Amino acid sequence: MIIKTPTKFFLVSGSSDGFSLLNAFDGALLASGVGDTNLVRMSSILPPGCKEIKPRPASLPQGALVPTAYASIHSDVPGEVISSAVAIGIPKDPNLAGLIMEYSARAEEKVVAEQVKKMAEKGMELRNRPIKEIMSISATYRVVTIGAVFAGVVLWD
Amino acid sequence: MIIKTPTKFFLVSGSSDGFSLLNAFDGALLASGVGDTNLVRMSSILPPGCKEIKPRPASLPQGALVPTAYASIHSDVPGEVISSAVAIGIPKDPNLAGLIMEYSARAEEKVVAEQVKKMAEKGMELRNRPIKEIMSISATYRVVTIGAVFAGVVLWD
Amino acid sequence: MIIKTPTKFFLVSGSSDGFSLLNAFDGALLASGVGDTNLVRMSSILPPGCKEIKPRPASLPQGALVPTAYASIHSDVPGEVISSAVAIGIPKDPNLAGLIMEYSARAEEKVVAEQVKKMAEKGMELRNRPIKEIMSISATYRVVTIGAVFAGVVLWD
Numbered sequence: 001m002i003i004k005t006p007t008k009f010f011l012v013s014g015s016s017d018g019f020s021l022l023n024a025f026d027g028a029l030l031a032s033g034v035g036d037t038n039l040v041r042m043s044s045i046l047p048p049g050c051k052e053i054k055p056r057p058a059s060l061p062q063g064a065l066v067p068t069a070y071a072s073i074h075s076d077v078p079g080e081v082i083s084s085a086v087a088i089g090i091p092k093d094p095n096l097a098g099l100i101m102e103y104s105a106r107a108e109e110k111v112v113a114e115q116v117k118k119m120a121e122k123g124m125e126l127r128n129r130p131i132k133e134i135m136s137i138s139a140t141y142r143v144v145t146i147g148a149v150f151a152g153v154v155l156w157d
Numbered sequence: 158m159i160i161k162t163p164t165k166f167f168l169v170s171g172s173s174d175g176f177s178l179l180n181a182f183d184g185a186l187l188a189s190g191v192g193d194t195n196l197v198r199m200s201s202i203l204p205p206g207c208k209e210i211k212p213r214p215a216s217l218p219q220g221a222l223v224p225t226a227y228a229s230i231h232s233d234v235p236g237e238v239i240s241s242a243v244a245i246g247i248p249k250d251p252n253l254a255g256l257i258m259e260y261s262a263r264a265e266e267k268v269v270a271e272q273v274k275k276m277a278e279k280g281m282e283l284r285n286r287p288i289k290e291i292m293s294i295s296a297t298y299r300v301v302t303i304g305a306v307f308a309g310v311v312l313w314d
Numbered sequence: 315m316i317i318k319t320p321t322k323f324f325l326v327s328g329s330s331d332g333f334s335l336l337n338a339f340d341g342a343l344l345a346s347g348v349g350d351t352n353l354v355r356m357s358s359i360l361p362p363g364c365k366e367i368k369p370r371p372a373s374l375p376q377g378a379l380v381p382t383a384y385a386s387i388h389s390d391v392p393g394e395v396i397s398s399a400v401a402i403g404i405p406k407d408p409n410l411a412g413l414i415m416e417y418s419a420r421a422e423e424k425v426v427a428e429q430v431k432k433m434a435e436k437g438m439e440l441r442n443r444p445i446k447e448i449m450s451i452s453a454t455y456r457v458v459t460i461g462a463v464f465a466g467v468v469l470w471d
Contacts, residue, residue: 002161002314002379003197003222004316019436020429022415026437029357036411036441038356038381038469040317042195043186047220062411063361065159065317065381067195067222097193097219101179115177122176123183155195157316159318159471160354160379199352200343204377222316224352224379254350254376258336272334279333280340284350312352
């Protein structure tokens with residue numbers, strides 16, 4: 001293996017306004033508690049036996065490279081509502097992988113949160129993999145000037 | 158070095174319909190045999206001396222972080238044809254790197270496969286690096302409701 | 315930790331025309347001196363104590379997986395000017411992380427370079443983190459047929 005397989009995970013979300021679209025995203029990461037790390041985006045599997053860190057760490061080592069599955073959306077339309085959510089399908093069989101799904105939209109949090117849970121259910125169905133539970137987290141934001149929301153599953157060791 | 162340099166590779170491709178765009182992408186990954194791994198996308202070099210795994214692995218360890226150069230496209234237009242392809246320019250000199258190119262379009266497979274091979278040839282030309290062979294793989298899909306195709310070069314060790 | 319935290323960095327930029335948008339990007343990477351590596355994109359922190367490599371390496375090991383924060387833009391509009399820039403807010407306190415910002419636009423280099431510096435300043439302000447200096451690099455290109463520019467902060471060890 002080239003990169004170590006993660007053994008721990010936790011869920012985070014946050015939102016922020018900012019000076020630019022990228023500053024708003026950076027602010028949303030800070031609000032989520034992962035703002036001073038280097039997120040490495042990946043497609044979207046919870047390794048078998050991966051355990052939740054509870055409570056989630058207040059912070060990770062600054063500058064660490066952190067594999068993360070995430071949803072994010074930004075907007076520069078004042079007043080617009082934006083929402084992001086992630087969901088994990090946790091399998092009954094602990095020897096099998098879970099599935100992470102991400103979804104963002106210019107829509108209310110409830111709509112986005114429900115959609116991402118359905119996506120995780122459908123993905124587990126496709127695998128014929130019975131679900132123990134669906135875990136999820138979401139964030140929403142009404143843009144002031146330039147805003148971003150972020151929701152992610154952080155993998156760790 | 159921060160991350161180990163890969164020494165092995167293999168080519169994969171697949172397609173799927175799905176409940177959402179991301180579910181269709183997930184289905185295309187499953188159809189490709191890399192559906193329960195965490196793809197880490199990268200720009201697009203075959204390390205010198207990297208050897209093909211033949212036949213390609215039926216699966217990789219679930220949840221593993223897998224550096225992959227890939228092309229993918231999704232569509233929610235029923236009846237639309239979408240295609241993705243990757244090509245590797247393998248150099249004559251085994252001490253030099255190969256070049257991976259990716260291309261997707263709302264077009265027939267043949268068009269996309271030919272384009273990506275030309276892209277790999279042109280990139281090797283730019284390096285003045287004589288080509289031993291061009292390897293490639295492609296996938297195509299006629300969308301039923303919401304569909305995705307995927308073609309990738311998976312790096313491994 | 316899953317991936318080693320980088321301890322070194324350097325700034326690169328370049329531009330190129332190419333046979334396709336991806337070939338132009340590949341050419342811009344070659345012009346930047348990172349063309350035969352596998353860039354793994356990340357969000358955008360300079361780890362505490364990370365030191366600049368000076369002069370920057372003429373090249374990295376071919377095929378190496380290289381964590382990089384970067385800005386890039388491509389265009390197939392002949393005559394169009396495209397520019398990319400990155401900036402790092404280096405903190406006074408060497409025990410704290412720096413912040414990398416990226417920005418690209420269909421605009422003159424000066425505009426893009428000034429904007430990305432402001433973005434780094436604003437992001438350090440949000441952290442209440444006094445700045446020692448802002449480092450930055452940019453590139454610009456007037457498209458001939460199909461062109462790309464690239465500016466990045468390469469993390470290394």
